[in-house]
Amino acid sequence: MAHMGISKLKPSNSATTLLQLAREVLAIEAREVQALAGRLDQSFVNAVELILQCRGRVVVTGIGKSGHIGNKIAATLASTGTPAFFMHPAEASHGDLGMITRDDVVIALSNSGEADELLALLPPLKRIGTPIISISGNRHSTLSKAADIFLDAHVSQEACPLGLAPTASTTAALALGDALAVTLLDQRGFSREDFALAHPGGSIGRRLLLHVQDVMRSGDDIPAVSVSSSLKDGLLEMSRKGLGMTAVLDAADKPVGIFTDGDLRRAFEAGIDINGTRMADVMHAHPRSILPGQLAVDALALMEQYSISSLLVVDQQGNLVGALNMHDLLMAKVV
Incomplete structure (x- = not known):
């Protein structure tokens, strides 16, 4: 009896075909990230300056695949000198929004910029007075227009052959988040010793803290x-x-x-x-x-x-x- 959930390879799929598709995926994602680098402008500088001036914390939010990317961006920010945490937008609508103050900065991720769970947060965030940075693939979206700063993460195509699964778009958003974190690290003068203090339980911390x-x-x-x-x-x-x-x-x-x-x-x-x-x-x-x-x-x-x-x-x-x-x-x- 065949195991449920395990699909077999198509008979026509040779190793060469599989490798060719894998290489195409990597090439597409690399190309989209490279294009992203060429589109960086004053908005990115404004986002860095806004976060540097932040007296609170950076709150990253997103739903679905964007949420997974946002979780990683928050973790990278926190480990490189920028206090940050991830907030699930659905939980935010049921009380977690109380964790946000006007001294914080919100980074909201949505490729379409029309995710209902994120749009529901816009009115209360506006009333609180918390500045919003959007990372989106749609500059004309509701989220992007409502944000104080829009960071363009659009891609010309997804790496998925069906054009459906978020692949190149999530990679672009992740790379943009890394660019923010590293730029902030540099501007804060964050050192190897600072990094070790944020990672005391890992091998990096031991190597940099143990005398x-x-x-x-x-x-x-x-x-x-x-x-x-x-x-x-x-x-x-x-x-x-x-x-x-x-x-x-x-x-x-x-x-x-x-x-x-x-x-x-x-x-x-x-x-x-x-x-x-x-x-x-x-x-x-x-x-x-x-x-x-x-x-x-x-x-x-x-x-x-x-x-x-x-x-x-x-x-x-x-x-x-x-x-x-x-x-x-x-x-x-x-x-």
Whole structure:
């Protein structure tokens, strides 16, 4: 028995035919976005200035496919320094309109500009005094005429072969929303650190917010022996601290070397006497180090650059204040 909802390919549809149609869809959408870039004018500048002057939030609204696009535009604005949220127009008519004030800016999306759910919001928004920016494919529509600023997102054709499914038109509206968000980001001087603060739970946030001092071993957890210690003492320290390495310190307790698991294997292969050998004879002098205030991602870059798995952490005076290895970065999800 055939599964419901699963359609089979037409017998005549070869891989070549399928790929050709897919490429035509992408070409049409790319062409329409490129045409959109050529139509940008003072209205776009006015929209950017209006949002920059906004003392409240940007409220994005739309119904159907335009609503899905609007939801993404609101999310992009919010994550790039422009406080914004999406409001469903049907819910707005049943109380959510109370979230909007005259200090906000409304961005309304509708390709036709005649969506009933959006038109129903126009009278109350006008009474509140909230400025409206419309993103529409019809400059002569009711929505576009009622808006304070009209952004032209019309397309000459949809990518759908039937000319029915919103495809190129939604892509154009999304691209226009991205252009707004990025332009606003630039005008606000929004930085990588600002972006990280808006994304603390993601890998981007971790890479931009997490510092070496947040992940390093410190205090008694730092493996360290003196330069005059025996190799045996170094092995015991490595075993106790479980970091796969130990720092080697001079008489002033400043790091002058490092000894790692790899060095240990090479020492055993060479038949070195662990009791009679000093750490000074087997350590790597001038070890790579990093400052505690640097980003953890900088530590990762150093490890990758020099093909090492451990780093010593020193302060501005060269004092040993910490140590970390690749496993620490993995546990912190920096890698």
